[in-house]
Amino acid sequence: MSLTDSQLAFDREHIWHPYTNLKNPTPVFGVESAEGVYLNLTNGQKVVDGMASWWSAIHGYNHPFLNQAIEKQTKKMSHVMFGGLTHEPAIKLSQTLVNITAAKLDCVFLADSGSVAVEVALKMALQFWYSQARPEKNKFLTVRNGYHGDTFGAMSVCDPENGMHAMFAGVLPSHIFVDAPGCKDDDSWNDEDIAQLKSTVAARHTEIAAIILEPIVQGAGGMRVYAPEYLRQVRQICDEYGVLLILDEIATGFGRTGSLFAYEQAQIVPDILCLGKAITGGYMSLAATLTTQNVAQTISRFGGGNLMHGPTFMGNPLACAIANASIELLLASPWQKNVLAIETQLEAELRPLESLPSVHEVRVKGAVGVVEMVQTLDMHTIQPRLVELGVWIRPFGKLLYIMPAYCMPSDELSKLTRAMLTIAEESI
Numbered sequence: 001m002s003l004t005d006s007q008l009a010f011d012r013e014h015i016w017h018p019y020t021n022l023k024n025p026t027p028v029f030g031v032e033s034a035e036g037v038y039l040n041l042t043n044g045q046k047v048v049d050g051m052a053s054w055w056s057a058i059h060g061y062n063h064p065f066l067n068q069a070i071e072k073q074t075k076k077m078s079h080v081m082f083g084g085l086t087h088e089p090a091i092k093l094s095q096t097l098v099n100i101t102a103a104k105l106d107c108v109f110l111a112d113s114g115s116v117a118v119e120v121a122l123k124m125a126l127q128f129w130y131s132q133a134r135p136e137k138n139k140f141l142t143v144r145n146g147y148h149g150d151t152f153g154a155m156s157v158c159d160p161e162n163g164m165h166a167m168f169a170g171v172l173p174s175h176i177f178v179d180a181p182g183c184k185d186d187d188s189w190n191d192e193d194i195a196q197l198k199s200t201v202a203a204r205h206t207e208i209a210a211i212i213l214e215p216i217v218q219g220a221g222g223m224r225v226y227a228p229e230y231l232r233q234v235r236q237i238c239d240e241y242g243v244l245l246i247l248d249e250i251a252t253g254f255g256r257t258g259s260l261f262a263y264e265q266a267q268i269v270p271d272i273l274c275l276g277k278a279i280t281g282g283y284m285s286l287a288a289t290l291t292t293q294n295v296a297q298t299i300s301r302f303g304g305g306n307l308m309h310g311p312t313f314m315g316n317p318l319a320c321a322i323a324n325a326s327i328e329l330l331l332a333s334p335w336q337k338n339v340l341a342i343e344t345q346l347e348a349e350l351r352p353l354e355s356l357p358s359v360h361e362v363r364v365k366g367a368v369g370v371v372e373m374v375q376t377l378d379m380h381t382i383q384p385r386l387v388e389l390g391v392w393i394r395p396f397g398k399l400l401y402i403m404p405a406y407c408m409p410s411d412e413l414s415k416l417t418r419a420m421l422t423i424a425e426e427s428i
């Protein structure tokens with residue numbers, strides 16, 4: 001079935017897509033259905049999906065086990081309020097999250113989107129210091145090139161310039177930014193990389209509530225990879241100066257970088273952890289913020305002791321039931337082997353693109369492959385060209401990148417990397 005011209009015209013004229021312009025929208029493609037690693041477009045084309053719908057569809061689309069989990073849960077209840085009520089899907093999910101994350105992460109807030117999970121993390125950190133009569137510790141420190149979401153608190157800790165939110169600078173609270181990590185791995189580690197963060201915390205720790213970072217891979221703020229040693233040192237600095245550490249694993253969580261959570265690669269534990277995106281295998285919006293008993297108990301000592309957040313769709317039973325199924329499916333699968341195989345193949349097939357004059361740099365980490373171009377890619381022409389090449393890849397700025405489902409067959413992965421090569425060659 002195809003979309004009619006008038007439906008497509010309505011879409012162009014009336015519906016915003018993420019970060020788009022209603023006057024001169026970039027092309028959009030209708031999707032009829034999705035199955036495994038393929039999207040069936042309404043124009044009749046079947047394309048290989050390189051995006052996993054922005055890090056989330058880690059098992060591929062239309063998975064029978066996840067479909068069954070939805071069916072079973074809808075027959076019981078799709079939603080009930082979480083105020084004063086509780087249910088098995090939420091309890092089971094929270095138990096699982098507590099079990100699969102570091103031992104100290106013990107308390108769970110079920111949020112309805114990644115941005116909300118970040119807002120909750122920021123609130124937890126502020127309330128932790130209010131409870132100790134330290135309200136002046138109300139600033140967040142972060143690194144440039146970060147991305148933490150689109151709501152106002154989250155925006156205030158995104159990269160202030162390169163990001164998508166520069167125009168709001170005047171209304172956002174001003175937090176503290178240091179340069180993004182530069183060392184790509186522990187072999188190339190240089191202590192200079194952390195010097196600015198260290199001296200800034202030393203000078204300003206009395207006003208800093210927490211440091212917030214995306215561990216190992218920075219996502220939408222630049223798709224950059226950095227050394228675990230950076231995180232080990234951040235953890236030490238936080239402990240030394242009495243600053244909380246928030247890790248935003250909304251993009252990196254659930255195996256994407258080769259470990260179940262990216263912080264494991266640095267052998268550290270955050271005080272607060274944000275999860276989202278892949279948590280339901282890409283089926284529904286759900287996220288979670290975890291913290292330690294210490295943070296939770298401290299928050300509980302101040303004022304009414306309540307953590308001041310509670311969205312309408314908090315702990316949605318349908319979303320929790322799918323998350324339970326998705327995590328079960330992940331842990332029962334050879335995900336480490338699959339992610340490693342993708343990493344090896346991306347390294348072999350993308351690294352050679354670095355010799356092209358149109359390519360600035362290639363970065364590979366786990367099941368993430370990034371080709372940073374020298375010039376900004378023109379979405380009006382590149383997006384249809386990629387579809388013509390039989391793939392779904394959505395570049396932004398100078399970044400042509402993929403983060404496929406872990407079950408991506410190797411010949412289909414090659415189709416994705418070949419399309420990236422073609423774009424890089426055609427951009428010369």
Ligand SMILES: *Cc1c(COP(=O)(O)O)cnc(C)c1O
Pocket residue numbers: 113114115116118147148149150214219220248249250251276277
């Ligand atoms: C996507 C993302 C968010 C925001 O999540 P939404 O579900 O889009 O609100 C926050 N942090 C990181 C690291 C992300 O990748």
